[in-house]
Amino acid sequence: MKRPTIADIARRAGVTKSTVSFALNDRPGVSAATRDRILAIAREMGWQPSRAARALSGGRAGVLGLVVDRPARTLGIEPFFVQLIAGIESELAARDVALLLQMVEDRGAQPATYRRWWAERRVDGVFLVDLRLEDERVGLLAELGLPAVVVGGPEGCGGLPAVWNDEAEAVRAVVEYLAALGHRRIARVTGPPELRHTAARGTAFAAAAGALGVTTVEAATDYTGEEGARATRRLLAASAPPTAIVYDNDVMALAGLAVAAEMGVPVPGRLSVVAWDDSVLCRLVHPPLTAVGLDISSYGAEVARRLLDLVAGRPVESGCHAMPVLTPRGSTGPVPSGTVDAKPV
Amino acid sequence: MKRPTIADIARRAGVTKSTVSFALNDRPGVSAATRDRILAIAREMGWQPSRAARALSGGRAGVLGLVVDRPARTLGIEPFFVQLIAGIESELAARDVALLLQMVEDRGAQPATYRRWWAERRVDGVFLVDLRLEDERVGLLAELGLPAVVVGGPEGCGGLPAVWNDEAEAVRAVVEYLAALGHRRIARVTGPPELRHTAARGTAFAAAAGALGVTTVEAATDYTGEEGARATRRLLAASAPPTAIVYDNDVMALAGLAVAAEMGVPVPGRLSVVAWDDSVLCRLVHPPLTAVGLDISSYGAEVARRLLDLVAGRPVESGCHAMPVLTPRGSTGPVPSGTVDAKPV
DNA sequence: TGGAGGAACAAAACCGGTTTGGCAAGAGGT
């Protein structure tokens, strides 16, 4: 099949390319009769603008980019990213903007990817995820002038607009919930400490625990189920094991549940488990996992809207998207009197 | 920052655009001295070709497309796609080809997406996943002349090249394995029956079971954990419940495991569970799931190589990628004498 | 009645590459 161009339309309509272009873009300077005739011919011929020609001329590619650098093995079962992408897509598809996805194994390749995308004019803007404590990407994007929106924040975003969730508040809700159940020794199995949101949660966790007189332990992992399992084993084997563990994602919570089962530790009898990201996974295990979650898809949609605004030159402000909510299920319960911590802090 | 063009390079080198283009593309007609000088200047200025200009002129966009239409909710925890994408990416990144990802909620939008991509010259080729029994996409892509490779097959691909895995053989291995453990009543919780690979597995399953005198039951689902759980509940509540269930993906196997725990059916004591896709998920639960799996990432890489060949005009043949392997773990075991099926077929 | 102003369209330049067609200089053959 042959793809019609505006030159074909112009020939059929007996006008020039420029008139066709004006008509198709709803710009003044074309009579209603001519415009209608051109539109009819374009529709009949099934014309669609060539993105390459538009990008070359107009300067915009109609593409937004996302680089993910978590290992593919763990990414596959982590609902967060796919949900986020689905949310982004829902917003982009409607405006005929495409999403360019790049999965890199090592983190060092990220700046190179952004630089290449920028030099090749491949994308109009990018999403920035997994912000780190010292993140070279922020400076790079500012330097390149490549529009970007941070998925996270608000700290450490430089001048980049960001959209985050009020995790501090959610963390407090979780700690209060567990404390109310009698837990006085709570562990937290975290993601990589160099990630900003890990650090932010940690700070909030410490503050909430301190306010309630709860002892806390932290075990850092790389977000994989394996490390989550290892951390759980270590925590449960300690002389004074925690009575509750909060995991930074649902996959690790799942692994923790399996480790508890394997070690003969009843859940929630002797151990309460809380998962941070709430996904269908949490409802598919036994007992179902108490989890903290939010609508990640709508989060992605909001981030996408802001990036679209930014690319279009409209003013964009940073802002909080939502507060994650705690959904109690079967994996949390009161501390049995026998195992309650003896020395309150 | 300003992006250098070949005109800038030409000016600095004291030659014309065409000479620069020839030098940068390693084509004959430029002296070694001039070529080196041009390359040095290009490197120094950090030149990268504009994809839009290349696409417009050369006709190739440097982009391959993938449309996924499974619901985002279930997709998120399904390792298959992310693994596949990771494998595809590994092959594309090296050649500076990008992957355009489109997630659509309803299936009807798929042909429209392909048509639009084609008309907009947005992609050079596409991957076709989740082939259906009556799949309009095959004819559409052939009609448009849009290069495509089927992830699956080999049946029903029309003239499109395909890469599949030898699932029939793997199905037989699973049935033989279970039969050797004494199972005579095996259920299969499948994906949507209109998907080609579901049907293919079903045929192989029936053949293998028939050859070994094993009774089979099938329960179709939409691949979600919820439906997997529902199907499991129904199967286990039957008057003569199966002693083993094979699930078409790991998420449903996980759900099945939870249902068994909830119903007080010991695994593998009274029920053996086999998961089809093997992922880290299978090793994170208790008991760990016996699973049939393969290196999906390398599968994706192979499919990507073929599509790249096809786009480049090199001859491409269909072929089998690998045979999935069965990894026995803790979720399968012998049938206890008390529960063994009484009436052998 | 003639000059200003605007509407409707044509013509051409431009975006940044690739590709084709020349053209001059030098090499090689006779």
Add this chain to the structure above:
DNA sequence: ACCTCTTGCCAAACCGGTTTTGTTCCTCCA
């Protein structure tokens, strides 16, 4: 010394849009 072939480069066309500038023709008003 003349012709041919090759080498190395320039000039220009082209891809398919957008945008700027020009050119008619018509209307309105003094």
